[in-house]
Amino acid sequence: MNDVDGIQAARxxxxxxxxxxxxxxxxxxxxxxxxxxxxxxxxxxxxINVHLFYKYFMEAYKKLxxxxxxxxxSFHQRYTKVPISEIMYFESRGRTILIHTTTMKxxxxxxxxxxxxxxxxxxxxxxxxxxxxxxxxxxxxSITLSNIEMVDHSILSIxxxxxxxxxxxxxxxVEEL
Numbered sequence: 001m002n003d004v005d006g007i008q009a010a011r012x013x014x015x016x017x018x019x020x021x022x023x024x025x026x027x028x029x030x031x032x033x034x035x036x037x038x039x040x041x042x043x044x045x046x047x048i049n050v051h052l053f054y055k056y057f058m059e060a061y062k063k064l065x066x067x068x069x070x071x072x073x074s075f076h077q078r079y080t081k082v083p084i085s086e087i088m089y090f091e092s093r094g095r096t097i098l099i100h101t102t103t104m105k106x107x108x109x110x111x112x113x114x115x116x117x118x119x120x121x122x123x124x125x126x127x128x129x130x131x132x133x134x135x136x137x138x139x140x141x142s143i144t145l146s147n148i149e150m151v152d153h154s155i156l157s158i159x160x161x162x163x164x165x166x167x168x169x170x171x172x173x174v175e176e177l
Contacts, residue, residue: 006024007034010040013038021063022038022041024042025043026044027045029043041056041063069124082099085138086102088100088139088152089134089156090112090115091132112128115134129158130156130159133157137170
């Protein structure tokens, strides 16, 4: 890659759809308009602030590792591994749990409380919006006081006892995005 600058390298990476997080480090701030094309995670001006670099690096690491997490379950002696990033929500129907993903549905036997505790223990952000729903906030299209529309256009009710908590948690998660 002789004579290729950082912007050109990023364009090549993005053109090949390689999952990556880009943090630019430069003494030149004139590249800001071009940077929007390649969607960098952050920009650090030289001279490098070590604390800022560490902060951005850890944020990038957290984002990257969260994309690589899986939820594993078994049903009829078959183990299935689903990427967390593809799960839109869990739905409880008695003792049966339905996993709604971006491409299909799965089912297995469990309780929503167990899944919610697993997510909390592993610092995976899911919101309990109802006694029957545990949702991935990254798949929310819109939210009102009593309903959530997911990216697949399904409408989920927010239980009255969950409404205040959902708003607070959702705002907190949105700030992290």
